Amino acid sequence: MDPIKGNGELAKEGISRLLANKQTKEELERIVHGTVREQFGLWKGKQVSKWVALESAILFTSNMYQLCDITIAVKAETPIRMSRVLKRDPFRSEKGFELLENLQREETTRQNDEADWHIDNSGNSSIIRELEVIYHQLDNIIQHKQ
Structure with missing residues (x-):
C-alpha cells in the first residue's frame, strides 16, 4: 500500500508498513525530522515573543x-x-x-x-x-x- 493516498493524505496503513522496516523507518525519520527542524527554525526566527513552544x-x-x-x-x-x-x-x-x-x-x-x-x-x-x-x-x- 502506498503511504500517500491519491488526494495527498497520508495512508496510515502504508506509513505503518514503512515504519515496520528498520532501514525505511530510519530514512523516513531522517527526512521528516530534518524538515521539521528546518521549518521550526524558520518559524522561530520570525517570532517576537519572549519564548516559543x-x-x-x-x-x-x-x-x-x-x-x-x-x-x-x-x-x-x-x-x-x-x-x-x-x-x-x-x-x-x-x-x-x-x-x-x-x-x-x-x-x-x-x-x-x-x-x-x-x-x-x-x-x-x-x-x-x-x-x-x-x-x-x-x-x-x-x-x-x-
Whole structure:
C-alpha cells in the first residue's frame, strides 16, 4: 500500500508498513525530522515573543529537544491516555494503542529522566495551576538572563 493516498493524505496503513522496516523507518525519520527542524527554525526566527513552544510526542528520541532551552513533559497514566485516544479516534483499536505505547516506551523513559518539568494531565490536579507556576519560573529565568 502506498503511504500517500491519491488526494495527498497520508495512508496510515502504508506509513505503518514503512515504519515496520528498520532501514525505511530510519530514512523516513531522517527526512521528516530534518524538515521539521528546518521549518521550526524558520518559524522561530520570525517570532517576537519572549519564548516559543515546540510540541512533539517524540521530543527526546528524535533529538528535537536539542532545539529547546527547557523541556516540559505532559503526562497521564496509560488507561487515561487510552480512554482519551479511543474517544477522539473511535476507529483506533486497543491493539493499535498498545502498539503506539510500545513505540513510545523509550520516549517515556527519557521524558521521565530528562524533562525539566513534568505536568500531570490525568485530571487529578489543575493543569492550569501547574502551567502558571512554570510560566512564572520561566519568566524569572528570562528576566535574569537579560
